[in-house]
Amino acid sequence: MAHQPVIETHGLTRHYGNVQAVHGLSLTVARRQITGFLGRNGAGKSSTIKMLLGMIRPTAGTGRVLGYDIADPAQSLQIRRRIAYVGEDKGLYGYMTVAELIRFTRAFYPDWRPDIEARLLQAYQLPPGRKVKAISKGMRTKLALLLALARRPEIIILDEPSEGLDPVSIEELLQTLQEVRAGGTSIFFSSHQLSEVERIADRVLMIDRGQLVMDALLSDLLNNYRNITVEFAGQEPVPAFDLAGVERSRIQGRQARMLASANVEGIVAHARALGAVAQVTPVNLRDAFLDLVREAP
Amino acid sequence: MLWYKMWRESRVRFAISAVALLWMCGAVVLLQQRVRAHADEPLSYARYIWSAVYKANVLDLYVLLVIVLGLGGVLQERAQGTAGFTLSLPVSRWRLIAVRAATGWVQVALLALLPALLIPLLSPFVGEAYPFARALQFSVLWAGGGMAIFALAFFFSAVLSGAYSPAIASVAGLIACSVFAELPLLDGHPAFDLLGTMHGARLSAAHGAASLAAFAAPLPWPSLGLYAAVALCLVGVAGGITARRDFS
Numbered sequence: 001m002a003h004q005p006v007i008e009t010h011g012l013t014r015h016y017g018n019v020q021a022v023h024g025l026s027l028t029v030a031r032r033q034i035t036g037f038l039g040r041n042g043a044g045k046s047s048t049i050k051m052l053l054g055m056i057r058p059t060a061g062t063g064r065v066l067g068y069d070i071a072d073p074a075q076s077l078q079i080r081r082r083i084a085y086v087g088e089d090k091g092l093y094g095y096m097t098v099a100e101l102i103r104f105t106r107a108f109y110p111d112w113r114p115d116i117e118a119r120l121l122q123a124y125q126l127p128p129g130r131k132v133k134a135i136s137k138g139m140r141t142k143l144a145l146l147l148a149l150a151r152r153p154e155i156i157i158l159d160e161p162s163e164g165l166d167p168v169s170i171e172e173l174l175q176t177l178q179e180v181r182a183g184g185t186s187i188f189f190s191s192h193q194l195s196e197v198e199r200i201a202d203r204v205l206m207i208d209r210g211q212l213v214m215d216a217l218l219s220d221l222l223n224n225y226r227n228i229t230v231e232f233a234g235q236e237p238v239p240a241f242d243l244a245g246v247e248r249s250r251i252q253g254r255q256a257r258m259l260a261s262a263n264v265e266g267i268v269a270h271a272r273a274l275g276a277v278a279q280v281t282p283v284n285l286r287d288a289f290l291d292l293v294r295e296a297p
Numbered sequence: 298m299l300w301y302k303m304w305r306e307s308r309v310r311f312a313i314s315a316v317a318l319l320w321m322c323g324a325v326v327l328l329q330q331r332v333r334a335h336a337d338e339p340l341s342y343a344r345y346i347w348s349a350v351y352k353a354n355v356l357d358l359y360v361l362l363v364i365v366l367g368l369g370g371v372l373q374e375r376a377q378g379t380a381g382f383t384l385s386l387p388v389s390r391w392r393l394i395a396v397r398a399a400t401g402w403v404q405v406a407l408l409a410l411l412p413a414l415l416i417p418l419l420s421p422f423v424g425e426a427y428p429f430a431r432a433l434q435f436s437v438l439w440a441g442g443g444m445a446i447f448a449l450a451f452f453f454s455a456v457l458s459g460a461y462s463p464a465i466a467s468v469a470g471l472i473a474c475s476v477f478a479e480l481p482l483l484d485g486h487p488a489f490d491l492l493g494t495m496h497g498a499r500l501s502a503a504h505g506a507a508s509l510a511a512f513a514a515p516l517p518w519p520s521l522g523l524y525a526a527v528a529l530c531l532v533g534v535a536g537g538i539t540a541r542r543d544f545s
Binding site for chain 2: 055056057087093100103104105
């Protein structure tokens with residue numbers, strides 16, 4: 001059970017008319033890890049999260065959260081009992097005060113922890129008597145986190161949690177997420193802020209045009225992934241590098257650029273055998289992201 | 298706690314509606330002498346109350362207020378950015394619909410009751426009397442018709458996005474109902490005349506002006522039953538649409 005993924009999808013697809021928001025997405029999210037869900041705007045991150053929460057139905061494919069089928073309304077209810085969701089716009093009921101919203105939310109979760117509520121209320125310096133619509137976006141994010149954390153969820157799903165926050169609030173948010181993970185909660189958060197993901201994620205899932213283009217442990221990415229640039233001196237056509245370990249290759253003029261996840265030595269040896277000069281450089285998340293999602297020229 | 302959410306969302310509208318209705322009813326009672334003195338023909342107090350409150354002005358206001366109370370719901374929450382929070386709560390969409398409809402119907406019934414509370418209470422201050430039992434009969438008519446009108450606005454709020462579209466569609470729907478009720482084909486089927494039933498025209502015609510001050514005629518229970526059934530159907534369809542809708 002401990003090794004079972006908390007989230008898994010198989011061929012998950014969502015079309016809006018002719019637009020394919022998510023296309024054949026198969027992914028897993030491991031327990032007790034922080035998983036960053038990266039992609040450009042419109043890549044399909046929010047649609048995927050909304051399918052996991054039962055807000056939109058998949059056009060095709062299947063998905064399970066904590067073993068429950070996301071497409072079944074009754075099971076979706078069980079999912080929502082056991083997870084917490086913090087949306088991109090932190091849309092909370094503006095007509096309630098902070099205290100009223102806490103009281104309202106608490107009523108839905110029998111395992112609500114008043115001690116956590118009290119601690120976070122104090123730590124986040126939330127004004128209990130103030131209307132939610134009158135507090136800043138940073139405060140609303142903190143309130144949304146309090147509502148999520150005080151019920152001790154098994155997973156927290158966050159959609160662009162740092163959107164619209166100032167640097168101090170972002171820092172506090174990232175620290176909170178690390179503390180939550182240390183407490184045993186699995187975290188799945190979407191973002192296009194690479195530096196945030198690089199700071200706290202254990203695993204990175206990258207999505208582009210609705211399809212998964214990378215699923216790697218961040219440590220693996222930094223230790224094993226390499227950029228390989230191969231330059232050809234002659235006039236013969238630059239060959240394709242369809243080799244094991246090549247995640248993405250791009251040819252520009254006499255140069256081939258590759259992102260390799262493994263077999264770096266084999267790829268370099270192959271390039272040298274073709275009479276080319278190969279240069280290997282380490283990869284950071286930003287390089288990998290740009291390599292994987294940037295439009296081909 | 299869903300009750301609390303629904304109440305908080307609608308309490309300002311409900312309070313404004315209640316104040317508006319009370320103010321209108323109060324004005325009708327307090328100005329009775331002046332208006333009746335300028336009437337074309339002698340007007341009994343009971344007939345005056347019926348004309349000003351239950352047949353025309355205050356009823357029109359009530360209908361509009363009920364439409365306003367019917368607006369809202371998850372589709373409208375999407376525009377406010379709170380739909381994600383609501384839909385992530387561990388409650389089914391059917392339950393959201395049911396609680397909102399029930400809250401709204403209670404409010405509609407309470408609003409319908411206000412003239413019955415105020416008019417008999419205020420009438421002695423202008424030297425008149427209006428029996429509570431009689432006023433209560435009209436309140437039942439209002440509540441029954443109001444239930445269907447609320448459900449119409451509720452239905453359009455689940456179908457049409459935008460702040461004004463559901464209200465406009467509801468008013469258009471009521472006008473269409475009125476036109477439909479006038480068709481010769483429906484002569485002899487008073488239940489189809491929703492507004493006619495609500496202002497108790499047939500009740501008053503059956504018993505004459507003199508009887509208006511008394512608890513007299515039986516209420517049109519088949520018509521009220523029909524409105525309740527229509528209201529339940531409309532809310533049921535709205536629930537089905539909401540349960541299947543994607544909130545992207």
